[in-house]
Amino acid sequence: MPYSANENRYEKMIYNRVGKSGLKLPAVSLGMWQNFGDRAVFDDVRTMMLAAFDLGITHYDIANNYGPTPGSAEETFGRVFEKDLKPYRDEIIVSSKAGYYMWPGPYGEWGSKKNLIASCDQSLKRTGLEYFDIFYHHRPDPETPLEETMDALAQLVRQGKALYVGISNYNAADTEKAYAILKDMGVRLLIHQASYNMFNRRNEEVFAACDRLGIGAALFSPLAQGLLTDKYLNGIPADSRAAGPSVFLHRENITPDKVEKARRLNEIASSRGQSLAQMALSWDLRHACAATVLLGVSRLSQILDSVKAIDNLAFTQDELDAIDGILSMTF
Ligand SMILES: NC(=O)c1ccc[n+]([C@@H]2O[C@H](COP(=O)([O-])OP(=O)(O)OC[C@H]3O[C@@H](n4cnc5c(N)ncnc54)[C@H](OP(=O)(O)O)[C@@H]3O)[C@@H](O)[C@H]2O)c1
Numbered sequence: 001m002p003y004s005a006n007e008n009r010y011e012k013m014i015y016n017r018v019g020k021s022g023l024k025l026p027a028v029s030l031g032m033w034q035n036f037g038d039r040a041v042f043d044d045v046r047t048m049m050l051a052a053f054d055l056g057i058t059h060y061d062i063a064n065n066y067g068p069t070p071g072s073a074e075e076t077f078g079r080v081f082e083k084d085l086k087p088y089r090d091e092i093i094v095s096s097k098a099g100y101y102m103w104p105g106p107y108g109e110w111g112s113k114k115n116l117i118a119s120c121d122q123s124l125k126r127t128g129l130e131y132f133d134i135f136y137h138h139r140p141d142p143e144t145p146l147e148e149t150m151d152a153l154a155q156l157v158r159q160g161k162a163l164y165v166g167i168s169n170y171n172a173a174d175t176e177k178a179y180a181i182l183k184d185m186g187v188r189l190l191i192h193q194a195s196y197n198m199f200n201r202r203n204e205e206v207f208a209a210c211d212r213l214g215i216g217a218a219l220f221s222p223l224a225q226g227l228l229t230d231k232y233l234n235g236i237p238a239d240s241r242a243a244g245p246s247v248f249l250h251r252e253n254i255t256p257d258k259v260e261k262a263r264r265l266n267e268i269a270s271s272r273g274q275s276l277a278q279m280a281l282s283w284d285l286r287h288a289c290a291a292t293v294l295l296g297v298s299r300l301s302q303i304l305d306s307v308k309a310i311d312n313l314a315f316t317q318d319e320l321d322a323i324d325g326i327l328s329m330t331f
Helices: 042-054 072-091 115-126 146-158 172-184 205-211 256-271 276-284 298-312 319-326
Strands: 013-016 022-024 028-031 059-061 093-098 130-139 162-166 189-195 215-221 288-294
Touching: 013 288, 022 028, 022 072, 028 042, 028 298, 042 072, 042 298, 072 115, 093 115, 115 130, 115 146, 130 146, 130 189, 146 162, 146 172, 162 172, 172 189, 172 205, 189 205, 205 215, 256 276, 256 319, 276 288, 276 298, 288 298
Parallel strands: 028 059, 028 288, 059 093, 093 130, 130 162, 162 189, 189 215, 215 288
Antiparallel strands: 013 022
16 A cells, blocks of 8 residues: 555644754654664554654654665665655655764774774665665764864765764763864754663753853663553563663662562553653653653654653652652662
């Protein structure tokens, strides 16, 4: 069946301005890190990607190494784009990234200009896109001068291969430096992609820098890879990330402390009329610089559940205090 997008797709979604820029992103975006590669069932992936668009989720977040296997999430995106989303190119924002290991030898990772330019070209080929809306440097490189990495991002903008550029996993001081270097080159640092959830608040310092500089934030792993949902409250389900082959979440990460915190947080979520996943996403979005949360999903039902976070984004001070209280306890 040829795909035709839902005519009502823009009725409910909230679109947030990204820092001091002209770009808006949907409050929730679809991240394609772990479940969209060549080991996933293509029809399921296509269904999730199109369902997301039908819900007003206009942003797909990819990277060169997403899969598994590395590169295959971009290829999957390319297949769905070619088959279904091409007529909607001007309605979607696609981001990719370079910086983590992608190919052997001295140019296959980190932050040299050689790596970023070559990797972006590879990513464009895999996705079949003419340009990325956002291109990120994926992680700081302690050895390459920041000027060189930012020069590579600026070149991608000048060449029309990226409309906007961002950084990911940078600390606050390097964010300020990157912003200033790009500004001198006439390029705005649009966005910082940072890990953030109730169990991991270390980037609040980065948000303060983003607020000061007018940089937006895209928040990743907002559910702590599934820990901030009700899925681990009664054991580790066989079809969960923690039980699967993922090297990023292990059974040992599902600690009694985290599970008890999730159980108590789940009670607050219920009192707000939300699932824990929805409350965790709303909680992330309370930051001024937070333009979007990047949803990682393994099935369609998770998109349908998580997207409802936007129905209740407000927190009372009592709720915020109660959440902080639970997070400060040890079980
Ligand atoms: N820049 C970076 O360095 C970086 C790093 C990591 C991620 N990211 C980006 O952030 C995105 C999200 O990361 P993430 O996958 O770690 O995000 P996450 O949202 O914290 O975790 C996703 C997992 O949570 C579970 N889940 C999601 N929605 C649920 C719901 N409504 N109810 C119950 N369980 C639910 C699923 O687990 P199961 O699989 O167990 O079903 C899903 O795979 C990535 O796809 C990527 O785009 C960026």
